[in-house]
Amino acid sequence: MAATMESVSCRKCDAQHPKLEFIKKNRRVCPECNHHHFMSAFERLELLVDDGSFESHDDGLFSLDPLEFPDYVEKLERDAAKTGLKSELLAGLAKVGGHPAAIAIGDVGFIGGTCGSVMGEKVTRCIERATDKELPLIIVSVSGGMRMQEGTLALMQMAKTAAACVKHSEAGLFFISVLTDPTFGGATASFSSLGHVIVAEPGARIGFAGPLAIASIREKLPDNFQTAEFLLEHGLLDRIVHRSEMRSLLTDLLEFSSP
Amino acid sequence: MQSKPLSFEKPLTELDQQITQLRGFAEANPELDVTPGIEALEKNLASLTKQAFQKLTRWDKVWLARHEQRPQASTYIRAFLDDPFELRGDRLHADDRALIAGLARFDDHSIAYLAQQKGTNLEERQEMNFGYTHPEGYRKARRVMKLADKFGLPLICFVDTPGAHFDRRSEEYGQAMAIAENLAEMASLRVPIIVVLIGEGGSGGALAIAVGDRVLMMEHAVYCVAPPEACSGIVWKDQGQHAPEAAEGLKPTADDLLKLGIIDEIIPEPIGGAHRDVSLATRRVKMAIRKHLNALLEIDAEQLVQERYDRYRKIGVYGEE
Numbered sequence: 371m372a373a374t375m376e377s378v379s380c381r382k383c384d385a386q387h388p389k390l391e392f393i394k395k396n397r398r399v400c401p402e403c404n405h406h407h408f409m410s411a412f413e414r415l416e417l418l419v420d421d422g423s424f425e426s427h428d429d430g431l432f433s434l435d436p437l438e439f440p441d442y443v444e445k446l447e448r449d450a451a452k453t454g455l456k457s458e459l460l461a462g463l464a465k466v467g468g469h470p471a472a473i474a475i476g477d478v479g480f481i482g483g484t485c486g487s488v489m490g491e492k493v494t495r496c497i498e499r500a501t502d503k504e505l506p507l508i509i510v511s512v513s514g515g516m517r518m519q520e521g522t523l524a525l526m527q528m529a530k531t532a533a534a535c536v537k538h539s540e541a542g543l544f545f546i547s548v549l550t551d552p553t554f555g556g557a558t559a560s561f562s563s564l565g566h567v568i569v570a571e572p573g574a575r576i577g578f579a580g581p582l583a584i585a586s587i588r589e590k591l592p593d594n595f596q597t598a599e600f601l602l603e604h605g606l607l608d609r610i611v612h613r614s615e616m617r618s619l620l621t622d623l624l625e626f627s628s629p
Numbered sequence: 630m631q632s633k634p635l636s637f638e639k640p641l642t643e644l645d646q647q648i649t650q651l652r653g654f655a656e657a658n659p660e661l662d663v664t665p666g667i668e669a670l671e672k673n674l675a676s677l678t679k680q681a682f683q684k685l686t687r688w689d690k691v692w693l694a695r696h697e698q699r700p701q702a703s704t705y706i707r708a709f710l711d712d713p714f715e716l717r718g719d720r721l722h723a724d725d726r727a728l729i730a731g732l733a734r735f736d737d738h739s740i741a742y743l744a745q746q747k748g749t750n751l752e753e754r755q756e757m758n759f760g761y762t763h764p765e766g767y768r769k770a771r772r773v774m775k776l777a778d779k780f781g782l783p784l785i786c787f788v789d790t791p792g793a794h795f796d797r798r799s800e801e802y803g804q805a806m807a808i809a810e811n812l813a814e815m816a817s818l819r820v821p822i823i824v825v826l827i828g829e830g831g832s833g834g835a836l837a838i839a840v841g842d843r844v845l846m847m848e849h850a851v852y853c854v855a856p857p858e859a860c861s862g863i864v865w866k867d868q869g870q871h872a873p874e875a876a877e878g879l880k881p882t883a884d885d886l887l888k889l890g891i892i893d894e895i896i897p898e899p900i901g902g903a904h905r906d907v908s909l910a911t912r913r914v915k916m917a918i919r920k921h922l923n924a925l926l927e928i929d930a931e932q933l934v935q936e937r938y939d940r941y942r943k944i945g946v947y948g949e950e
Contacts, residue, residue, distance in 0.1 A: 579795030
């Protein structure tokens with residue numbers, strides 16, 4: 371069978387879709403049930419920023435194994451080969467709807483998008499660059515939380531990125547936080563929650579405690595527990611935005627902060 | 630195979646009991662001189678303790694940090710904070726007993742304090758949720774941080790929690806956001822912040838009151854990104870069976886964290902742990918706080934905030950091509 375005829379099935383409703391159309395036209399959103407599937411940082415970049423406007427920064431950063439944690443080096447090598455990335459995050463400068471902004475986009479394929487020293491450093495540099503150049507900041511989060519294999523060093527990235535957010539905000543600059551599936555743990559408990567405006571994709575799983583911790587809870591949980599819809603209901607989110615409308619929403623929001 | 634938690638302490642406790650018994654016997658029989666016997670046992674105990682503590686694994690240390698007789702924040706507060714006035718409630722909906730806050734005097738200074746507590750008996754432990762802090766605890770902490778900033782009060786934080794509480798309600802009330810906002814708040818406070826890790830430093834639940842100008846750590850406290858049991862579940866996909874390996878990998882001890890530049894100073898504990906000589910332990914913590922507070926009070930607010938930023942800015946280990 372020809373590659374163009376290859377089909378993919380929706381993870382949620384199982385509907386079959388031609389692969390190319392599903393990726394290029396539908397942007398990995400199921401036209402049947404609206405389920406937003408994972409997308410890579412590169413795909414998301416193409417979705418959100420003006421063509422040819424992205425200037426990548428700090429892409430030479432890579433993770434080390436400072437704690438000599440079991441199997442960590444092997445996992446890093448495996449995911450670098452899989453994603454074509456050196457780390458779990460793309461960061462740089464770009465234009466969105468003509469507005470210049472600093473932008474960072476996570477990639478869940480890289481050790482679950484967990485945040486270690488590299489993500490902390492790249493996010494911090496991205497925020498500092500925005501502060502220096504007096505630019506608004508967009509961070510598209512996708513994260514399985516803090517990276518176990520970097521221990522307390524990973525934990526400290528929460529304090530580091532949050533402090534950078536404060537400086538950016540105190541400079542009178544605008545920060546839009548976009549939460550995508552999944553965003554958990556230390557990311558949610560630091561920079562991802564410090565946006566002046568926080569939006570999320572439909573159905574995105576967002577929360578503090580990870581699935582293992584939640585599995586140990588012996589209480590009835592609502593069906594939409596730890597989803598974008600749950601956060602909106604509890605006043606923790608400004609809006610749920612369909613993937614296809616994200617760029618125009620960011621453009622509209624950036625208008626507010628333009629001089 | 631992993632040993633039972635705190636099994637290294639058993640022979641020491643037994644010897645300790647023998648000494649106590651012999652002392653009782655000596656009191657009851659003043660005509661008999663058992664002093665040489667007691668002295669020999671005490672010497673034996675001291676050398677056995679020293680030996681046992683030299684061989685502690687990181688997993689042993691995790692259990693030592695959780696020791697139920699370990700002095701808690703309330704012990705330190707009673708020992709060296711004068712006229713404490715507790716501030717209660719987050720001014721939104723609740724008061725968390727797992728994290729207390731207030732105003733007090735330390736030496737000649739008015740200060741604000743934040744303290745996590747686990748409780749010392751079952752009733753207290755239930756009231757304090759075994760030290761798992763709720764969103765309202767973090768929001769109360771933030772309220773007191775703002776107060777400290779407004780009135781120029783140095784902030785002293787005693788950290789001791791297995792982690793931030795997790796359940797339906799905590800997610801509904803924005804546990805993650807409560808923590809994130811504290812990290813931001815502490816980054817901007819224009820007063821000295823001294824953090825003392827006294828027991829368990831459980832992940833973001835600890836960090837939410839642990840961003841400081843000086844982070845001090847008791848010799849046998851631990852501080853990590855997740856409890857080793859949870860880390861075992863996440864990395865090895867098991868029910869916690871790899872917790873000892875996880876504890877080794879996480880490098881959560883005071884020695885580890887001093888090397889990594891995450892803490893500034895280790896406060897040595899009495900031989901056998903802080904619970905073996907509480908008054909010595911509290912004196913040492915007091916001296917350490919005094920030393921650092923006096924130094925920090927010399928620094929003007931702007932420089933303090935910048936130095937705090939730089940302190941966290943440089944934490945992280947990575948390569949760059």
